[in-house]
Amino acid sequence: MTGKEYRTITDVKGPLVFLNKTEPVAFGEIVELRLSDGTLKNGQVLDTSDDQVIVQVFEGTASIDKQTGIKFLGDVFKLPVSKDMIGRILDGAGRPRDGGPSIVADEMADIIGAAINPYSRQSPSSFIQTGISAIDACTSLVRGQKLPIFSASGLPHNDIALQIARQAKLVDSDDDFVVVFCAMGITAEEYNFFVHDLERTGALENACLFVNLADDPAVERLITPRLALTAAEYLAFEHDYHVLVIYTDMTNYCESLRQIGAAREEVPGRRGYPGYMYTDLAMLYERAGLVKGKKGSITQFPILTMPGDDITHPIPDLSGYITEGQIVISRELHQKGIYPPINVLPSLSRLMNAGIGDGKTREDHKSVSDQLYAAYAQGRELRGLVAIVGEDALNERDLQLLKFADIFENQFLRQSRDEDRPIGEGTLDYAWELLSNIDTKYLVRLDQKWIDKYHPNEKKN
Amino acid sequence: MSEEKGVIYRISGPVVTAIGISPRMYEVVRVGDEGLMGEVIELHGEQSVIQVYEETSGVRPGEPVIRTGQTLSVQLGPGLLTKIYDGIQRPLPELEKTMGVFITRGVDADGLDLEKNWQFNPTVKAGDSVSPGDVIGTVQETTTIEHRVMIPPGISGKIKEIKSGEFNVTQTVCILDDGNEVQMMQKWPVRTPRPFTKKHAPEVPLQTGQRILDFLFPLAKGGTAGIPGPFGSGKTVTQQQLAKWSDADIVVYIGCGERGNEMTEVLDEFPHLIDPKTGEALMNRTTMIANTSNMPVAAREASVYTGITIAEYFRDMGYDVALMADSTSRWAEAMREISSRLEEMPGEEGYPAYLSSRLAEFYERAGRVETLSGGDGSVSVIGAVSPPGGDISEPVSQGTLRIVKVFWGLDAGLARQRHFPAINWLNSYSLYPPSLDQWYRDNIKTDFPEVRTQISSLLQVEAELQEIVQLVGSDALPVDQQLTLEVARMIREFFLQQNAFHDVDTYSDLKLQYTMAKAILSFQEESKKALAGGSALEDVVNIPARTDLMRGRFESGYEDRIEEMLDAMSKQIADTMEDN
Numbered sequence A: 001m002t003g004k005e006y007r008t009i010t011d012v013k014g015p016l017v018f019l020n021k022t023e024p025v026a027f028g029e030i031v032e033l034r035l036s037d038g039t040l041k042n043g044q045v046l047d048t049s050d051d052q053v054i055v056q057v058f059e060g061t062a063s064i065d066k067q068t069g070i071k072f073l074g075d076v077f078k079l080p081v082s083k084d085m086i087g088r089i090l091d092g093a094g095r096p097r098d099g100g101p102s103i104v105a106d107e108m109a110d111i112i113g114a115a116i117n118p119y120s121r122q123s124p125s126s127f128i129q130t131g132i133s134a135i136d137a138c139t140s141l142v143r144g145q146k147l148p149i150f151s152a153s154g155l156p157h158n159d160i161a162l163q164i165a166r167q168a169k170l171v172d173s174d175d176d177f178v179v180v181f182c183a184m185g186i187t188a189e190e191y192n193f194f195v196h197d198l199e200r201t202g203a204l205e206n207a208c209l210f211v212n213l214a215d216d217p218a219v220e221r222l223i224t225p226r227l228a229l230t231a232a233e234y235l236a237f238e239h240d241y242h243v244l245v246i247y248t249d250m251t252n253y254c255e256s257l258r259q260i261g262a263a264r265e266e267v268p269g270r271r272g273y274p275g276y277m278y279t280d281l282a283m284l285y286e287r288a289g290l291v292k293g294k295k296g297s298i299t300q301f302p303i304l305t306m307p308g309d310d311i312t313h314p315i316p317d318l319s320g321y322i323t324e325g326q327i328v329i330s331r332e333l334h335q336k337g338i339y340p341p342i343n344v345l346p347s348l349s350r351l352m353n354a355g356i357g358d359g360k361t362r363e364d365h366k367s368v369s370d371q372l373y374a375a376y377a378q379g380r381e382l383r384g385l386v387a388i389v390g391e392d393a394l395n396e397r398d399l400q401l402l403k404f405a406d407i408f409e410n411q412f413l414r415q416s417r418d419e420d421r422p423i424g425e426g427t428l429d430y431a432w433e434l435l436s437n438i439d440t441k442y443l444v445r446l447d448q449k450w451i452d453k454y455h456p457n458e459k460k461n
Numbered sequence B: 001m002s003e004e005k006g007v008i009y010r011i012s013g014p015v016v017t018a019i020g021i022s023p024r025m026y027e028v029v030r031v032g033d034e035g036l037m038g039e040v041i042e043l044h045g046e047q048s049v050i051q052v053y054e055e056t057s058g059v060r061p062g063e064p065v066i067r068t069g070q071t072l073s074v075q076l077g078p079g080l081l082t083k084i085y086d087g088i089q090r091p092l093p094e095l096e097k098t099m100g101v102f103i104t105r106g107v108d109a110d111g112l113d114l115e116k117n118w119q120f121n122p123t124v125k126a127g128d129s130v131s132p133g134d135v136i137g138t139v140q141e142t143t144t145i146e147h148r149v150m151i152p153p154g155i156s157g158k159i160k161e162i163k164s165g166e167f168n169v170t171q172t173v174c175i176l177d178d179g180n181e182v183q184m185m186q187k188w189p190v191r192t193p194r195p196f197t198k199k200h201a202p203e204v205p206l207q208t209g210q211r212i213l214d215f216l217f218p219l220a221k222g223g224t225a226g227i228p229g230p231f232g233s234g235k236t237v238t239q240q241q242l243a244k245w246s247d248a249d250i251v252v253y254i255g256c257g258e259r260g261n262e263m264t265e266v267l268d269e270f271p272h273l274i275d276p277k278t279g280e281a282l283m284n285r286t287t288m289i290a291n292t293s294n295m296p297v298a299a300r301e302a303s304v305y306t307g308i309t310i311a312e313y314f315r316d317m318g319y320d321v322a323l324m325a326d327s328t329s330r331w332a333e334a335m336r337e338i339s340s341r342l343e344e345m346p347g348e349e350g351y352p353a354y355l356s357s358r359l360a361e362f363y364e365r366a367g368r369v370e371t372l373s374g375g376d377g378s379v380s381v382i383g384a385v386s387p388p389g390g391d392i393s394e395p396v397s398q399g400t401l402r403i404v405k406v407f408w409g410l411d412a413g414l415a416r417q418r419h420f421p422a423i424n425w426l427n428s429y430s431l432y433p434p435s436l437d438q439w440y441r442d443n444i445k446t447d448f449p450e451v452r453t454q455i456s457s458l459l460q461v462e463a464e465l466q467e468i469v470q471l472v473g474s475d476a477l478p479v480d481q482q483l484t485l486e487v488a489r490m491i492r493e494f495f496l497q498q499n500a501f502h503d504v505d506t507y508s509d510l511k512l513q514y515t516m517a518k519a520i521l522s523f524q525e526e527s528k529k530a531l532a533g534g535s536a537l538e539d540v541v542n543i544p545a546r547t548d549l550m551r552g553r554f555e556s557g558y559e560d561r562i563e564e565m566l567d568a569m570s571k572q573i574a575d576t577m578e579d580n
């Protein structure tokens, strides 16, 4: 079926090419386009019938004309996968970008990725220590979780992602993580920042990179994360690796999705994004987790920048509806000079309960975390009141809470980029120390038995 | 007709167009060389438009399309409980056996185990006359649930022979005079509501053990409720709490376009949770449908129909069934996606114009009914709604709110403060109290409705006072209003907040709820007296007995100790007067 070249293009619109009757072409089939100057481009079939075929061209449709030859390659998009991908840098379409040899396929894997049978999943429950107190104490990460970073332009989300990649470790085993990094439309500068850091720490040897930069074709971004996740699945479920997938920036991915939708003249959903964006994103995010009978795992850290810092924008909104929580980066904290500027209040880890407590982190973890939240939330709220009525109107309890909000931000959140705090003696003990600035009678979320055991001034040894 | 065969003309995602066949609307067809399952959703001249329940990539025009003559149906009979199905009733464990951990395609699986033998105990005898819905025998399906085998719709007459013993679901257990044979399994088309005699007004509450729901915004057995809320506000936790603790006989839980791990969690947890009513594992009364966000959208569209048909079937046996659909927004989006592939004229926000009628038809299948055999059964439907950006002015929320009688509005602000359940007490509502109040008076306490009214008006007053506090601080209020604020805070923190993950706090029965509410009111009463008698507010609100009362709810045996705590509270409040 392959081999035959068609010259039946009728229309070209945005990233799409429309062509007339061909032999029966499969939905999702991969297409090669040969331009008159010999350049090759690749595409994929989006719609197929006896009369017309619609092809989405990954590299964009520039220079395509009615003479362009089109070949159908007879198969859907597959990625050659092998263990040798570890340590390699590939481009957004899966070709070597590091000057090395092509990947010798151990297997050709369909990049769409089949859904994991919910019955075959295993609930994630192993705590990952990131060494970042805000995350470890308040939005604990669990192996197999998908936990995005909701950020905005100009904020240090990349530093945080890299710090997590460097420091992430399991407390109950010494298995290492392999990092699969996927760049979608980020700048060369950002990319270099990632690569240098991975190089500096030696992590590059244990990583596989898929790279589509800002000046690479926009439509290609729609397949890049699928390649990365296909590689991740192969490493996790065929070779028992624990894979940490970092992909950035999901916002660019969604823009490409919108572009295709517009070119197809689809009825758009909210703010011009396709109505199926939820499902499309779910097809990526749901490729995280653990499955019964396999040792490996996939943990996802998608990074997205919220347009206009707006958490209700469709990109963060639909992501939040799919992922298992979110880590929200705050411009306000960043402007106060606090790193990492994580606002724990809108942040959430839905799998936290399963991953913390006795035997996992520490028995008092839940209690401490609830108390930190409550005290910080009330303290922040009081800031608003103080701005109107002044500190004089506050009673003793409120004054302590107000002060605690500052302590929490300046001491608990704040840490340096290479500071790796262990959960027990680092993060949790520190939390107790800071909480002791508040009278114990106001610490109503702490169980008495933990106060007796951990409170620096009330400990009964 | 049956083997009529056509070919594929066009493929666009989950929508395939075939030519050369003339099937009926909603007929199931087999698509392509792999025989993927699809359903005819539009007839258009020569063309039949089909939604396909499996991934279509790799399928080509020219491949065959074969009619089956059947409409999309579920298999009903013993063996539904404890199961987990995909949107078209394929058991997920069966799929795992044939496909491994990833769901590939082209595999059929029966909804019921056709091999398994069940002990059938007849309840009728030869010579009896039977008509549709009549129970002819029972099967102990799980340790707690007796499955009542019914005469399927469309068949009636005198029984010629009735069997007893071990049979599988396809074997004949009953023969009528006219030669009609009855098996334990019946099939029912999912898009058609199952028949009943008439609908009754709901007058019994569905008890959920969730204080804010039962006490302030109750749902009736046979009623409908909507839970809209932004991401992370507690829709799933609330639905799971209902699946766990509500006093329904049967629970149908539909995970419609949501997370895989959430279904796994239910699978892991339910077999270990004990039903407070029967002392048996909750799984024994539960059927799950899981069509997660990354599974094919057409099967997601079908999943709510599969679920509600199973619910109606148990209703017909005379059971109270509770159905949760998480999330109906994902179902609506599946409709939108299919509709847009059909190039239908879109309505609001791209949803098809028939969105609100589909929502209405779905919720209309809830209700308390007199069954065909004269029994009493109900289906209660609780639908989660996931409005974009949390803004409920959108079509799915609005379409739902026009129909449902209970609105549990989740609030991002409350969730952020970790006030759970994050149900906003000011804008949520239930229209059932007038029809349920007699039940509360008869079964809980005669003044139950009045206590509820007092609690909710305190919350209203608090909201008004808070506006003033925001401007001048609470110290500027007169002392009786400061007390009102304290009492309202007690309602929020002690009564409305309820930790789903706490072994004890996760469930409170109605009697305890009533006692707790009364405790708050008596704190208010006695404190008022004390203030009038010269006590300082500071002293009254800081009595240790109040903290004990509030913390006590986390300890088991609370209901036995609460009277004692109340006595201590009265005494300590009175003491504040003497100190002065």
Ligand SMILES: Nc1ncnc2c1ncn2[C@@H]1O[C@H](COP(=O)(O)OP(=O)(O)OP(=O)(O)O)[C@@H](O)[C@H]1O
Residues within 6 Å of the ligand: A320, A321, A322, A349, A350, A351, B229, B230, B231, B232, B233, B234, B235, B236, B237, B238, B258, B386, B420, B421, B422, B498, B499, B500, B501
């Ligand atoms: N009643 C509750 N008690 C304790 N925690 C709760 C309760 N309700 C919700 N939560 C917390 O809120 C988190 C989010 O809740 P949930 O998953 O139910 O949100 P959701 O509304 O279903 O979100 P989504 O739309 O993204 O699915 C939970 O993981 C849990 O931490």
Ligand SMILES: [Mg+2]
Residues within 6 Å of the ligand: B235, B236, B237, B258, B326
């Ligand atoms: Mg949910």
